[in-house]
Amino acid sequence: MRIVGLPSVRDRARSHAGVGLLASLAIVMTGGLLHPGAPVHAQADFEGIWVINPRPGVRGAPSEDEIRYTPAGRAEWERFGAEVDPSFRCIMPGIPRGFTDPYPIEIIQQDHQIVILHEYYHQVRRIFMDGREAPDYWPNTLGGYSTGRWEGETLVVRTTHMSPDNLMDIHGRPFSGAADTYVIERFTRDGELLSRIAEVHDPTYYEAPFVITHEWKLEPDGEIWEYACDPQFGDVGPGGAIQGGSEG
Amino acid sequence: MRARALAGKLSPVILAIGAGAPAIGHHSTIYFDLDAEIVHENVRVVAFHVTNPHGVLVYAVTDDAGNEVVWNAELPSANFTMRGGIFESMLSPGDVIPVVVGWPGIPGRTREHFTRLKRMTMANGDMATFTITSATLTPAETG
Numbered sequence: 001m002r003i004v005g006l007p008s009v010r011d012r013a014r015s016h017a018g019v020g021l022l023a024s025l026a027i028v029m030t031g032g033l034l035h036p037g038a039p040v041h042a043q044a045d046f047e048g049i050w051v052i053n054p055r056p057g058v059r060g061a062p063s064e065d066e067i068r069y070t071p072a073g074r075a076e077w078e079r080f081g082a083e084v085d086p087s088f089r090c091i092m093p094g095i096p097r098g099f100t101d102p103y104p105i106e107i108i109q110q111d112h113q114i115v116i117l118h119e120y121y122h123q124v125r126r127i128f129m130d131g132r133e134a135p136d137y138w139p140n141t142l143g144g145y146s147t148g149r150w151e152g153e154t155l156v157v158r159t160t161h162m163s164p165d166n167l168m169d170i171h172g173r174p175f176s177g178a179a180d181t182y183v184i185e186r187f188t189r190d191g192e193l194l195s196r197i198a199e200v201h202d203p204t205y206y207e208a209p210f211v212i213t214h215e216w217k218l219e220p221d222g223e224i225w226e227y228a229c230d231p232q233f234g235d236v237g238p239g240g241a242i243q244g245g246s247e248g
Numbered sequence: 249m250r251a252r253a254l255a256g257k258l259s260p261v262i263l264a265i266g267a268g269a270p271a272i273g274h275h276s277t278i279y280f281d282l283d284a285e286i287v288h289e290n291v292r293v294v295a296f297h298v299t300n301p302h303g304v305l306v307y308a309v310t311d312d313a314g315n316e317v318v319w320n321a322e323l324p325s326a327n328f329t330m331r332g333g334i335f336e337s338m339l340s341p342g343d344v345i346p347v348v349v350g351w352p353g354i355p356g357r358t359r360e361h362f363t364r365l366k367r368m369t370m371a372n373g374d375m376a377t378f379t380i381t382s383a384t385l386t387p388a389e390t391g
Binding site: 052054081082087088090102103119171172225227228229230233236237238239240 | 326327358
């Protein structure tokens with residue numbers, strides 16, 4: 001069921017001239033208590049701590065021969081190297097680069113949003129479930145802006161406003177972040193398994209949607225650890241020029 | 249049969265093992281040859297860091313000419329390494345590691361003398377093994 005016809009966050013923000021941005025942030029931070037949209041009750045339970053389930057058959061990112069680059073996409077891919085790999089500089093992956101994140105996640109479901117807490121870089125991802133749309137002032141970010149709806153027991157998420165500074169995947173394949181890029185994810189639960197199929201639409205760099213699959217298993221005793229990251233790894237890693245240690 | 253390098257000498261054996269790439273996408277597949285191995289024996293620890301995004305084992309081997317060459321071996325993240333029971337305190341500069349096996353860096357994609365650590369046999373016989381996203385410490389008595 002999709003909620004339509006609701007007053008947008010933008011209209012409410014503009015009605016408070018001079019504090020429009022703060023008002024919108026306050027609306028989000030208060031958990032949407034002031035938002036006029038009617039939250040949709042969850043159609044499936046995704047709550048809990050989930051760990052990656054690396055069984056054969058979970059494809060992950062497509063293989064190189066499956067990818068259909070545009071000429072611009074291939075040229076950008078050929079320029080990638082370790083010296084520019086953001087994962088060596090502690091830059092969080094966000095969307096879409098984080099779609100093969102192998103670390104535990106914790107999902108918390110509220111009526112107006114679903115929150116995914118990632119161990120990886122402590123990312124916090126909000127999927128708004130109350131029918132809101134991204135405000136006009138919303139910047140492009142590594143995490144983008146995600147809204148969701150239920151199709152039966154499948155959670156369908158659409159993400160826009162992704163940063164052009166990001167990459168498509170952990171291998172470094174390019175992502176344009178152009179205005180026409182968007183992602184559609186479908187989450188389904190089968191017993192103690194949670195699966196996701198993500199389609200990344202980036203016509204600037206790819207002739208077809210970039211499809212990434214992922215699967216987790218519920219881990220009742222799972223733990224979310226701190227992910228303290230040393231950005232100097234970029235200097236000592238594969239593309240660095242400094243030895244990783246010293247005589248001691 | 250796999251040939252071993254002379255003890256303490258840099259005659260790394262690069263083997264084609266046909267292990268293949270892991271199912272889960274990881275950048276290691278573009279930096280390292282996951283179908284080969286490089287073996288060093290009786291190496292001297294220069295440094296051992298268990299950090300995120302990756303740890304690093306820095307070690308020295310002596311080549312056939314008697315020159316010391318320093319290698320860097322990338323480990324999984326600290327979060328995965330420590331979950332496997334492997335901690336930075338386990339190795340100190342000057343320690344000798346009898347066997348270090350790594351996936352070789354792909355020329356042109358990684359700098360020289362850089363590998364992805366696959367396993368190492370400690371002086372006490374313990375064996376640390378690594379996948380792209382995990383680590384396991386097997387005590388000597390059960391190895």
